[in-house]
Amino acid sequence: MSGxxxxxxxDYQDDQFFKFLDANQDKPVKVISVIGSxxxxxxxxxxxxxxxxxxxxxxxxxxxxxxSSQIEFCGVKYYLNKxxxxxxxxxxxxDYSKNNEQMNSLKNCLKDCADASTCIFYVHQNSRTNKGFExxxxxxxxxxxxxxxxxxxxxxxxxxxxxxxSQSQEYKAIFSDVFYLKALNFKKKSIQKxxxxxxxxxxxxxxxRSIDSLNLNKMYCGQLNQQIxxxxxxxxxxxxxxxxxxxxxxxxxxSEKDEIKIQIIQKIILIIPFSYFSIFSIxxxxxxxxx
Numbered sequence: 001m002s003g004x005x006x007x008x009x010x011d012y013q014d015d016q017f018f019k020f021l022d023a024n025q026d027k028p029v030k031v032i033s034v035i036g037s038x039x040x041x042x043x044x045x046x047x048x049x050x051x052x053x054x055x056x057x058x059x060x061x062x063x064x065x066x067x068s069s070q071i072e073f074c075g076v077k078y079y080l081n082k083x084x085x086x087x088x089x090x091x092x093x094x095d096y097s098k099n100n101e102q103m104n105s106l107k108n109c110l111k112d113c114a115d116a117s118t119c120i121f122y123v124h125q126n127s128r129t130n131k132g133f134e135x136x137x138x139x140x141x142x143x144x145x146x147x148x149x150x151x152x153x154x155x156x157x158x159x160x161x162x163x164x165x166s167q168s169q170e171y172k173a174i175f176s177d178v179f180y181l182k183a184l185n186f187k188k189k190s191i192q193k194x195x196x197x198x199x200x201x202x203x204x205x206x207x208x209r210s211i212d213s214l215n216l217n218k219m220y221c222g223q224l225n226q227q228i229x230x231x232x233x234x235x236x237x238x239x240x241x242x243x244x245x246x247x248x249x250x251x252x253x254x255s256e257k258d259e260i261k262i263q264i265i266q267k268i269i270l271i272i273p274f275s276y277f278s279i280f281s282i283x284x285x286x287x288x289x290x291x
Contacts, residue, residue: 017241018225020221021221021224021225024085025220025221025223026220026222028218028220029220029221030084030085030119030211030214031087031089031113031117031224031228032086032087032117032120032121033091033113033119033121034088034091034123035094035110035120035140036122036123036124036153037095037096037132038092038094040125041065041123041181042123043063043064043065043090043092044065044155045121045123045153045155046062047060047061048201050062050079050088052201052205052208053081053084053086053208053211060245060246061245062245063077063245064245073093073238073240074092074093074094074102074106074238075093075237075238076089076090076106076109076237076240077089077092077239077240077242078090078240078242086211087224089113089117091109091110094106095132096136097132097135105235106235107135108231109231109232109237110139110140111139112231113228114139116219116227116228118211118219119151119214120149120150120151121153122151122153123153124152124154124155125155125156125163133165137174149214150174150175150176151175151176151179151210152164152165152175152177153178153179154178154179155181156182157183158183164178164180165178177210179207181200182196182199183196184196184197184200185197
């Protein structure tokens with residue numbers, strides 16, 4: 001599997017992404033880093049945020065989750081919105097409690113990217129069971145002077161404020177803001193259109209407005225290759241462009257109308273075999289009567 005990922009690694013000489021950066025090197029760009037432990041919903045958060053930013057009619061699976069992907073990936077997935085010049089970086093597969101060579105390389109890249117980021121979204125589900133938060137703070141240097149705004153995303157929120165770091169005296173000064181995202185309800189592997197989804201989408205709009213309001217940190221497209229991607233190369237960290245997923249991989253949202261459609265289809269499927277049997281029986285009766 002690692003060979004498959006390696007074949008997708010970006011190369012400066014022939015990649016269209018870096019040619020685009022060169023062609024727009026004087027354009028200011030916002031760098032948005034998304035961090036957190038595996039399985040907390042970073043990809044899910046990013047896909048919905050991009051839907052709001054890009055005004056997509058349908059939700060797209062631009063950032064596949066580590067659970068749904070058949071390819072085991074440890075590195076950085078990235079996506080550039082070329083209209084608003086927003087670069088999204090998702091750090092995937094980092095175990096902040098480990099200190100092996102691969103993890104230390106990823107941590108070094110995270111530290112470098114934190115210095116270059118306009119904002120950082122820290123995604124988690126429960127502060128009382130989350131590990132590695134102190135290591136994250138050390139890496140992104142939030143205790144000292146920081147360049148990036150740090151936002152807390154509390155995913156699968158159940159209404160308990162104790163879960164939030166921003167509510168504690170120790171950490172509340174670290175975060176610029178906190179966003180509580182309610183858990184979405186699924187049926188038949190699709191998302192239901194209910195009050196939780198409405199709250200979730202409203203928060204995405206709030207997050208989008210927060211990104212719009214941030215001042216640029218004097219980063220330009222012409223600096224991205226040296227300031228960020230060269231750091232990945234130097235540390236032998238894999239990085240993967242998710243742009244190809246922006247035109248495919250549509251996710252499904254489930255509603256009551258969908259349920260009605262499904263029930264109609266199911267009834268039709270049940271009727272069809274009976275209809276064929278009835279027609280066959282009628283034909284058999286006619287043939288027997290003629291004989």
